[in-house]
Amino acid sequence: MLKAEGVDKSYRVGGMFAGSKRQVLHDVSFECARGECLGIIGESGSGKSTLGRLLLGIEKPDRGTVTLKGRNVMDRRTRAGALSAVFQNYRSSLNPYFTVEQAIMEPMKAARLARDGMEEKIGELLQLVGLPAGYRSKYPHELSGGEAQRVCIARAISTEPGCILLDEAVSSLDVSVQAQVLELLRSLKERGRTSYIFITHDVQAAAYLCDRIMIFRDGRIEETLETSKLGSVRSAYARKLLASSITI
Amino acid sequence: MSLWNQLSKDKWAVASMSVIGVILLAGVLAPWIAPNDPYAVQMRLRFASPSWEYWLGNDHLGRCILSRIIYGIRHSILWVLAALAASVLIGALIGFAAGYFRGRTDAVLMRICDVMLSFPGYVMMLAIVGILGPGLENILLAFIVMKWAWFARVIRTSVMQYAEMDYVRFAKAVGIRHRTILIRHMLPAALPDIAVIASGSICSMILQVSGLSFLSLGIQAPYAEWGMMLNEARAVMFSRPELMLAPGLAIVISVMAFNFLADSIQVALDPKLRTKSARRRTKEAENKAYEYVRG
Numbered sequence: 001m002l003k004a005e006g007v008d009k010s011y012r013v014g015g016m017f018a019g020s021k022r023q024v025l026h027d028v029s030f031e032c033a034r035g036e037c038l039g040i041i042g043e044s045g046s047g048k049s050t051l052g053r054l055l056l057g058i059e060k061p062d063r064g065t066v067t068l069k070g071r072n073v074m075d076r077r078t079r080a081g082a083l084s085a086v087f088q089n090y091r092s093s094l095n096p097y098f099t100v101e102q103a104i105m106e107p108m109k110a111a112r113l114a115r116d117g118m119e120e121k122i123g124e125l126l127q128l129v130g131l132p133a134g135y136r137s138k139y140p141h142e143l144s145g146g147e148a149q150r151v152c153i154a155r156a157i158s159t160e161p162g163c164i165l166l167d168e169a170v171s172s173l174d175v176s177v178q179a180q181v182l183e184l185l186r187s188l189k190e191r192g193r194t195s196y197i198f199i200t201h202d203v204q205a206a207a208y209l210c211d212r213i214m215i216f217r218d219g220r221i222e223e224t225l226e227t228s229k230l231g232s233v234r235s236a237y238a239r240k241l242l243a244s245s246i247t248i
Numbered sequence: 249m250s251l252w253n254q255l256s257k258d259k260w261a262v263a264s265m266s267v268i269g270v271i272l273l274a275g276v277l278a279p280w281i282a283p284n285d286p287y288a289v290q291m292r293l294r295f296a297s298p299s300w301e302y303w304l305g306n307d308h309l310g311r312c313i314l315s316r317i318i319y320g321i322r323h324s325i326l327w328v329l330a331a332l333a334a335s336v337l338i339g340a341l342i343g344f345a346a347g348y349f350r351g352r353t354d355a356v357l358m359r360i361c362d363v364m365l366s367f368p369g370y371v372m373m374l375a376i377v378g379i380l381g382p383g384l385e386n387i388l389l390a391f392i393v394m395k396w397a398w399f400a401r402v403i404r405t406s407v408m409q410y411a412e413m414d415y416v417r418f419a420k421a422v423g424i425r426h427r428t429i430l431i432r433h434m435l436p437a438a439l440p441d442i443a444v445i446a447s448g449s450i451c452s453m454i455l456q457v458s459g460l461s462f463l464s465l466g467i468q469a470p471y472a473e474w475g476m477m478l479n480e481a482r483a484v485m486f487s488r489p490e491l492m493l494a495p496g497l498a499i500v501i502s503v504m505a506f507n508f509l510a511d512s513i514q515v516a517l518d519p520k521l522r523t524k525s526a527r528r529r530t531k532e533a534e535n536k537a538y539e540y541v542r543g
Contacts, residue, residue, distance in 0.1 A: 056421040080423030093414040097436045103415075107422040159422070 001195050002055065002073075002083075002163045003031040006064035009050055009219075024050045025219040027064070032163065037189055037196040039206035039227070041241070042216030048199050051216070052167045055197065056085055068163060081111025084156040088168035090148040094140040100126075101136040104155045111159045125154040129184060146177035150184070157188060163195045170205055182208055203242060215241065254516035261512030267505040275321030284312035286319045287470045295488055304494050308480060313494050316472035320495070323384055323467050324474040325502060328453050331388040336446050338392070339399025344430060344438070346400070347407030358404070364397035374465070382465045384473075387457060395453075399445065406441040407434055440514040447510030451503040458499075474498050 010023040024047045032038045042048040053059045055066055057073035071078040084107060087093045094103050104122050123133050129150040140148055149169065156164050166185070170178045186209055189196060200206050206213055207227055215222040215238045223238045233239050255261040274281060284302065293310035296302065304313040342361070346354040376390035377383075410416065411434065419429045458475015460466040467473040474495040481491035 053417075056417070057423075058417055058420050076423045076425065078423070079421060083421060083423070085418055085421045087414040087417065089414050093418060095413075095415045095433055095437075098415075106419065106424070110419075110422050110424045155418075165421075 001032055001034045001036075001069065002197065003067050004051075004055065004064065005029050005067070007051075007054060007061045007066065008063040009047075009054060009059070009061050023219065025054070025061075028219070028221060029064075030214060030221065030224065032195050032197055034162070034195055035193055036212060037198060037210045039210035039213040040197065040199045040216055041201065041203055041206050041213060043201060043241075046216050047219040048216050049167060050219075052085075052165055052197075052199050055165055056083065081107070081113070081159040082162050083165070084159065084161040084163075085165045085167065086149070086152045086156050086169040088172050090145055090152060090172065091140075093152045094148060096140055098140070099136065100138050100140075100143075100151050103140075103151060104136075104158050107155060107159050113159065121158070125158055128157075128188075129154045130180075145173055146181065149173060149177075149181055153181070153184065153188070157194070161194065163197065165197045165199070167199045168201070169198070171200060171202060178205070185209055251513075251516050255512055258512045258516065260508050261516070264505040264508040264512065267501065268509060271321055271325060271502055271505070274318050275326050278318050278322060282312075282315040282318045284315045286311060286315035286472050288312070295484070295491075305490075307477070307491060308484065313477075313491075316477060317474070317494055317498055320472040320474045320477065320498070323471065324454060324457065324499070327384060327388055328450065328457055331391045332395075332446060332450060332453060335392045335395040336399050336442065338396040339401075340403050340438075340442060342396070342400040343403025344407055344434060347404040348411050348426070348430060348434060350408075350411075354404070357400070361397040361400050364394070365401070367394070369394050373460070377460070377465045382468065384457075384467045384471075387460050387466050391453065391456070395449070402445050403438060403442060406438045410434055410437040413437075443510045443513045447506050450506045454499060454503060 007025055007028040008023065009025040010021045013020045013022050028051060030038075040048050040051065050059075054061050055073070057066070057076075057079050060074055066073045068078055068082055073079055073083065094100075098106070101122055104125060105118060108118060108121070122136055126133055126135060131147060131150055131154070135143075135147070135151075140151075143151065153169075169185075170181050173181060182205055185196070188194075189209070196209070198206055198210055207230060210227050212224065213227055213230065214224045215233075215235070217237055223233060223235045225233060230242065233242060255265070288311060290306070290310035293302070293306040294308060296306040296310065298305045302312045302314065304317070307313055307316070342357050346357040372394055373387070373390040376393065377386050380386040380389070413433075416429060416433055419433060455475070457466055458473065458478065461473050461476040462479045467476055469476075477495040478492055478499075481488070481495065484491060
């Protein structure tokens with residue numbers, strides 16, 4: 001489904017003529033299967049969010065390719081309707097000038113879906129993420145954090161994309177709201193055909209949601225394993241990371 | 249038309265729009281509504297007091313002040329507005345391209361802007377007028393040439409801050425065209441900033457046009473311009489101070505109207521500012537920063 005092959009990325013440090021570069025990603029390769037939920041865990045600064053931007057085709061890798069169903073994600077038409085995202089900051093994820101309805105319709109328009117079914121579809125989506133139908137005419141500043149993130153999730157699944165990238169999607173929510181949103185994501189996962197890539201620093205949330213977990217460190221994949229075998233990690237770093245966050 | 253609905257609810261907006269409307273209309277229709285010929289010299293009416301025939305009295309050459317004020321709108325407001333619109337448009341195109349696409353586009357465009365901004369503004373303006381000869385159109389051309397770089401810089405900064413927003417990243421991720429993102433997301437976000445910097449510049453531009461008219465580099469006699477009328481009145485400032493009143497008030501009222509309107513537009517365009525306390529806050533915080541930045 002979504003496949004990264006030998007991806008390198010580096011950023012220039014300092015000004016335009018400073019010349020020195022810092023490599024953020026080193027030869028990253030992995031594949032997320034259809035319907036799978038893959039967790040990417042790493043500390044802050046490990047390059048996982050950079051990886052997220054490359055997977056979404058917002059930035060171009062220096063070397064290597066990211067493909068979705070065999071087509072390069074850097075092409076806009078590959079992404080339309082097939083790829084979607086939920087970001088960490090629910091406040092800046094919604095355009096303040098758009099109503100909830102307009103926000104949810106945006107990716108549907110980009111995917112050129114038929115216009116006549118859209119009204120009902122929005123009603124269904126709002127119901128699915130647990131918001132009343134009256135919310136469609138609200139503006140983002142009238143929503144609470146949890147509600148805004150639910151709208152973002154509704155927007156992400158509106159085109160029924162093949163793959164959704166969740167970049168720290170629950171990290172900035174309150175603990176109780178976090179649990180609700182995780183539950184919602186899990187129930188959506190149960191529905192079927194969509195793959196999820198769940199980028200987070202929260203091992204517990206990843207373990208709750210994901211089938212497979214990839215541990216990321218300094219721009220490299222440290223270890224990949226099934227969630228059920230999380231107790232038997234091999235690398236020292238992964239063991240330390242797990243020990244510091246949970247008791248299995 | 250939600251902008252219009254929002255504006256029509258705002259008393260200040262309605263008041264300032266009506267003032268600006270009246271001024272602009274008067275400027276356009278000057279030949280039909282001016283009571284007298286603004287260029288007719290009558291030496292026996294020098295410094296005459298207001299009368300039924302000449303409502304605001306007569307100046308040092310006995311010309312009708314009211315008619316000159318009305319004709320002056322064309323040069324003081326209409327042409328300045330046109331020049332402003334042109335330089336904001338050029339600045340916006342370059343600012344949007346640089347702020348949104350970043351990288352090499354940004355580097356190249358901003359270096360060009362840096363070069364333009366490193367010329368001393370007044371000296372360049374005088375040089376352009378010196379080469380092309382005095383006259384309002386040359387001054388306005390000099391304005392456009394000298395001002396766009398500054399607008400481009402400010403608009404780029406504003407655009408850059410919105411280009412980093414997650415909703416723009418989302419729009420890119422789901423494969424929406426750059427053109428659509430620029431129109432649907434970036435333009436409404438940057439428009440309040442553009443309105444504020446443009447309105448902040450109107451007053452400085454009006455004053456600069458007047459200043460250059462004083463140096464007789466701008467509008468040429470006998471044509472009427474408010475700044476020039478002020479300067480003519482300056483000669484008799486102590487014996488006939490009332491002559492400064494009409495052109496002075498005309499400038500103050502129109503600049504104030506533009507400023508109030510810009511504030512109201514900003515509030516109307518931003519759903520977050522639609523509460524009263526928020527409105528007062530932004531007015532104080534944001535308005536002053538842009539005024540007179542470039543003299």
